Amino acid sequence: MKKQVLSVFFLFVSQICWAQFKLFSGTPVTITCDISEKQVVNTALDLFSRDCQTVFSAPLQRSKKGNIIIGTAGKSSLLERYIDDVAVLKGKKQAFLLKVLPDNRLLIVGSDKHGTAYGIMELSRLIGVSPWEWWADVTPKKRNSFELPLGYEMLQFPSVEYRGVFINDEDWGLMPWSGNTYEPTTVKGEIGPRTNARVFELLLRLRANTYWPAMHECTQPFFLTKGNREVAAKYGIYIGGSHCEPMACSTAGEWPKRGKGDYNYVSNKEAVYKFWEERVKEVAEQEILYTIGMRGIHDGQMQGAKTAEEQKTVLERVLKDQRALLRKYANKDIEAVPQVFIPYKEVLYAYNAGLKVPEDVTLMWCDDNYGYIRHFPDKVEQERKGGNGVYYHVSYWGRPHDYLWLGTFSPALLYQQMKLAYDRGIQKIWILNVGDIKPAEYQIELFMDMAWDMEQVKKGGITAHLDNFLRREFGDKIGSHLVPIMLEHYRLAYIRKPEFMGNTRVEEKSPVYKVVKDLPWSEMEINQRLIAYSNLSDMVDAIGRTIPTNRENAYFELVKYPVQAATQMNRKLLSAQLARHGKAEWAQSDAAYDSITVLTQQYNALEDGKWKGLMDFQPRKLPVFMRVAKTIAVDSMLVERLATYKWNAMEYTFGEPIPCEGLGYEGKAAAIRKGTALSFEFEDWQSDSIEVDIRLLPNHPIEDEKLRFALSVDEVEKIISYATQGRSEEWKMNVLRNQAIRKVTFPIRKNGKHLLSIKALDEGVVLDQIRLYSN
Structure with missing residues (x-):
């Protein structure tokens, strides 16, 4: 009797141990997926196929009885026998379910096409593929096997419906790199479909779905570049536009080519209306997040209206006419067309003067370009059907000074402000101005993770999130050692960004702001900061000697370059400040400048020149980036006042x-x-x-x-x-x-x-x- 009980027990344990979903190196990964699935689902499958080949040296194959079942709820006939399993997706947008079935197969189901694609990309994450595997050269590790236990179940869905990035101030990075290195072209300023495909792949891996294309005058407009529309559709990306880019038109670049006369809705309404109409007709079948309203060309004030009351009157007409275009060409049900209105600069004055924005339109609020949100929705705005959004910067060109270079924006500030925004009802659209993407990789991931699952990020907080990021990219041991280094790196830059170290400003009339000069710091404060940076740089070097070969370039891009370039920028400017007062040698400042040059050359040479032209340590050739002129201080150095x-x-x-x-x-x-x-x-x-x-x-x-x-x-x-x-x-x-x-x-x-x-x-x-x- 005891033997029978034991036999049954061991059989039961054996079944539990063997009941699991498994993938093996060298063995084809088989999937069962309806051929009628939408394009973005098949795009995700293509990426997953590439990932399987990298991780398992195995192809992805379709099969009637695959070990992975993939489908979209309500669309795929394959899911009829799993109705009870997929019920948890009901009523959710962009949601996905991963579940290991009793027959050891894995079920991946999305509530819609985006959810299905994100579910496939989640499996890529689980097998060890970083979202930054291409953009930061985080080479996936080979695996002998991968498994999930019987009963494994994961349900995810977004906290914010539209989540994405704005490529901006691209003049010194993404645009020249795309046109000269990654996607050579004879068209001046073109960022083409091959480049955008890489951007959209990153967004898909980060579970983002929205893109504001680069729009400076130096860049060929997105919709005027052949192939861009198609690649956006392939990756399921909503194309939108900033506060001065209404109706899917890149006005700064397109009006000189497609428009006639002045961009003025008072004196030239017919031409402006036609300008918008042509684009809406062209993209009516595309996934577009329409910005409505009007400003001037680029970041300027609306023409034809001076006072807030005049602007309000013109905008009322503009909104009415734009929505009529959307009803005519995009969808008769205007509330089914995603729209956003951005009360920014003079448009905010018109809004405050009583401009009525239709209830189904999302109101999008902005930060002050330095990470501090200027307006949070009041109770009335929170209850709007269209909800609220935010446009946030971790990179910026403008007054009082640019910060386009090193991606040192404080993750702690980003977390505090975006959590506050979410808690205050800004939950419909989140757009992040990322500059050229690199080197703001971590800030981008933090932003997108908060937009995807706010509660999950809140559970651990910012330090835990950074810890998870670094451990994923560099392993537990190295990652844990890097956390305090990166926290200190961000803390020092929070006090003063590397780009601000020259005590200069931009766009000011007085020439005094163009001259590098002393910061209001004492000799003791300066030396303490120099020591802190020197310690960081030394630790980065020490850890760098332990980095596996397949992660050396990732380490340089994510850690070494930002930390050591910031270190040298501080050395350059602070050593110069000491030298002006006879307390240091000018050679120290010059050596730091040379080090920045060498580090940047190394960056642009990585991966056999993959990033050539992307990293520019002198954007806009501002005085702060140059070798410091050797001068003698007229005033004495500040003496620190000691607090009691x-x-x-x-x-x-x-x-x-x-x-x-x-x-x-x-x-x-x-x-x-x-x-x-x-x-x-x-x-x-x-x-x-x-x-x-x-x-x-x-x-x-x-x-x-x-x-x-x-x-x-x-x-x-x-x-x-x-x-x-x-x-x-x-x-x-x-x-x-x-x-x-x-x-x-x-x-x-x-x-x-x-x-x-x-x-x-x-x-x-x-x-x-x-x-x-x-x-």
């Missing part, structure tokens, strides 16, 4: 802050809820007055255009506002140094214990640091 007390927000004595992981000068900033306070206790003050230096995140109001706090020392309280308007001088200073600063003096009694408190009077107050000085 100094705290980061999270070093509070009393209160209930909202920690902002990794945010702030020392990574310890905290948000303060409206109506609550953080308090800091100190004692034995020796003078009759005290100067309080409050340093906050330079963000914008969340509600009612106000951003205030009450600051008190013992019984004395003062109300302080720090909201900035437009591109004021204060705003420029704030975004360059990444802090809003207020200095307040209080009377104080000597000796005894004291309490300093900062109470938020509005939502959005984020405290970074406090310093106390004796007067």
